[in-house]
Amino acid sequence: MKIKDITNSTDGSIYLDLDDVLCDTAVAYLDLIDREFGLQIEFEQIFSFDLQKSFGLSDEANQHMFRCAHQPDFIININVFSGVSETLERWKALGHRLHIVTGRHTSSYQATIDWLEQNDIDYDSFTMVDKYGWEDTDHDLAVPLAAIRSRDYFLAIEDNMEMTKFLTSSMDLPVMLYDRPWNRTLSPDPRVERFQDWNELNSDYPGGG
Ligand SMILES: [Mg+2]
Known part of the structure; x- marks a missing residue:
């Protein structure tokens, strides 16, 4: 093809x-983790589809990110x-x-x-x-x-x-x-x-x- x-x-x-x-979506996640955790990560640093790994988040932080990312106001603004x-x-x-x-x-x-x-x-x-x-x-x-x-x-x-x-x-x-x-x-x-x-x-x- x-x-x-x-x-x-x-x-x-x-x-x-x-x-x-x-x-x-990935760029929207970068904005989200900056806002929620003050973490600044570059797009090219997202080495894994597993964002918890790419962002180096604890389980708790990952769950928080996941909850934020499924709110309608997050999704509608991607x-x-x-x-x-x-x-x-x-x-x-x-x-x-x-x-x-x-x-x-x-x-x-x-x-x-x-x-x-x-x-x-x-x-x-x-x-x-x-x-x-x-x-x-x-x-x-x-x-x-x-x-x-x-x-x-x-x-x-x-x-x-x-x-x-x-x-x-x-x-x-x-x-x-x-x-x-x-x-x-x-x-x-x-x-x-x-x-x-x-x-x-x-x-x-x-x-x-
Ligand atoms: Mg995809």
Whole structure:
């Protein structure tokens, strides 16, 4: 899968992760830990998807961060990445169907739906998936990971290494991986192509316009 293949094809289903794919969640967390703990950490220092590890937090501080990060006012203020809505609009015009598949905690369901509307994200379906085995997941709202295995996507867009491995290995899906500090240790895989930002996806060729 190359970027140009997205625009050269039509009528396909695309899996879209949400956090750190459509929206700049990690940067919102950096602001949060600065405000709550006076901790200043640079984006490039987020070496692990496990933010407790990346930020060096105690269990108690981690629980506090997690609670703050699932408040509606935190979620609604996460910035959408530049170029997302234009790119999705373009793909919709090509006939693609856009399926948001998020591992976000179920307690943030309504705030997330509100965020998508507020940011003009056009999508065909929204699924909460128990990707990471969070405690306190509402299983009426989130489906198990195995439930998406039989879905017929032609492409996935992710930032998480473990999910990327699942998508390539268990679903044989090509993945566009948003290049982030926490996914740089992923072994090279011909089914995985990195991209740097949404303006790159909103072009026919990498670096093109
Ligand atoms: Mg993500």
